[in-house]
Amino acid sequence: xxxxxxxxxxxxxxxxxxxxxxxxxxxxxxxxxxxxxxxxxxxxxxxxxxxxxxxxxxxxxxxxxxxxxxxxxxxxxxxxxxxxxxxxxxxxxxxxxxxxxxxxxxxxxxxxxxxxxxxxxxxxxxxxxxxxxxxxxxxxxxxxxxxxxxxxxxxxxxxxxxxxxxxxxxxxxxxxxxxxxxxxxxxxxxxxxxxxxxxxxxxxxxxxxxxxxxxxxxxxxxxxxxxxxxxxxxxxxxxxxxxxxxxxxxxxxxxxxxxxxxxxxxxxxxxxxxxxxxxxxxxxxxxxxxxxxxxxxxxxxxxxxxxxxxxxxxxxxxxxxxxxxxxxxxxxxxxxxxxxxxxxxxxxxxxxxxxxxxxxxxxxxxxxxxxxxxxxxxxxxxxxxxxxxxxxxxxx
Numbered sequence: 001x002x003x004x005x006x007x008x009x010x011x012x013x014x015x016x017x018x019x020x021x022x023x024x025x026x027x028x029x030x031x032x033x034x035x036x037x038x039x040x041x042x043x044x045x046x047x048x049x050x051x052x053x054x055x056x057x058x059x060x061x062x063x064x065x066x067x068x069x070x071x072x073x074x075x076x077x078x079x080x081x082x083x084x085x086x087x088x089x090x091x092x093x094x095x096x097x098x099x100x101x102x103x104x105x106x107x108x109x110x111x112x113x114x115x116x117x118x119x120x121x122x123x124x125x126x127x128x129x130x131x132x133x134x135x136x137x138x139x140x141x142x143x144x145x146x147x148x149x150x151x152x153x154x155x156x157x158x159x160x161x162x163x164x165x166x167x168x169x170x171x172x173x174x175x176x177x178x179x180x181x182x183x184x185x186x187x188x189x190x191x192x193x194x195x196x197x198x199x200x201x202x203x204x205x206x207x208x209x210x211x212x213x214x215x216x217x218x219x220x221x222x223x224x225x226x227x228x229x230x231x232x233x234x235x236x237x238x239x240x241x242x243x244x245x246x247x248x249x250x251x252x253x254x255x256x257x258x259x260x261x262x263x264x265x266x267x268x269x270x271x272x273x274x275x276x277x278x279x280x281x282x283x284x285x286x287x288x289x290x291x292x293x294x295x296x297x298x299x300x301x302x303x304x305x306x307x308x309x310x311x312x313x314x315x316x317x318x319x320x321x322x323x324x325x326x327x328x329x330x331x332x333x334x335x336x337x338x339x340x341x342x343x344x345x346x347x348x349x350x351x352x353x354x355x356x357x358x359x360x361x362x363x364x365x366x367x368x369x370x371x372x373x374x375x376x377x378x379x380x381x382x383x384x385x386x387x388x389x390x391x392x393x394x395x396x
Contacts (some may be wrong), residue, residue: 026220060217061210064123071155073116080116081142089117116144120168129205133198136168146191148174171197211264218254225251226277234276283391292373302356303386
């Protein structure tokens with residue numbers, strides 16, 4: 001029985017195994033009491049709502065690098081750039097043909113339909129090595145109707161320092177389709193951009209000296225003093241008798257001492273999988289004034305308040321009328337319009353909003369007003385100004 005109870009501490013299905021054992025046997029009261037105590041210890045050793053450090057923070061210096069390039073996509077079925085409106089496509093093709101030993105006669109301006117000028121973008125992963133394939137995104141910069149079925153020609157991809165880090169080439173995959181005829185057009189998804197899976201090959205590695213130092217710095221994804229302290233404490237508890245190896249520098253950065261060179265990779269593997277108790281985020285309400293979206297987190301609370309909300313509607317209707325002159329008056333018939341403007345305001349009853357300490361209570365209280373999303377934005381602003389909404393109101 002004791003061994004089964006201990007299994008709940010070390011295996012994810014330990015509790016299920018113990019319950020099955022208790023159902024199949026008849027344990028004594030002493031055995032049941034011992035199992036309950038061990039289950040309680042197991043619950044205390046497992047942090048509630050724990051998150052791994054790899055989900056909360058990143059290692060400073062271990063990052064991606066953006067690459068960009070300009071190239072040509074050929075083999076399009078008449079859906080390429082119109083060269084009269086995009087002359088740079090013709091210039092690029094002429095330069096490429098010159099490098100391949102083909103010289104166009106002077107004054108010749110080929111009208112291309114199967115070629116499109118594109119920009120190629122991708123991200124170079126950390127620790128990427130020469131020969132490693134990476135995906136690239138191809139986007140039209142001219143007036144090409146579609147890149148479907150095209151082939152990207154060999155294109156160098158450069159970093160912010162102007163050096164070439166990868167070479168891209170391959171068939172473009174476009175997740176859409178379209179057709180047009182007799183003035184009608186049907187299109188599904190986007191046709192002016194696509195992907196080349198594994199279309200670029202890394203040619204130059206970016207030096208990374210993170211593991212060469214005696215310490216590393218973990219950067220939290222959100223600024224929070226409590227989270228920084230808890231991450232440092234969790235690392236120090238994991239180190240045990242090794243002493244305090246982690247120190248919170250500020251609300252975002254934690255400095256961690258590294259072991260000997262031959263153990264640093266394994267140490268970082270254990271480090272990023274350490275569980276940290278979740279930190280309750282600050283109460284915040286995000287309002288998108290353009291779309292009327294309102295999002296709030298679980299920390300939002302509402303103090304008792306009274307709200308009066310009324311709708312004001314304005315309706316304008318016009319009635320066409322004809323003014324007919326009398327006979328033999330030598331007048332002309334005139335068409336006029338009569339406008340009817342009405343303003344209606346619904347009665348605004350004063351409604352009591354009870355205090356809510358949970359997100360469900362807050363949502364229920366706001367829904368009781370019967371307001372639309374746009375009206376709810378004004379109500380939330382008023383509640384914040386009155387001090388009833390216990391949250392930070394952010395409008396984007």
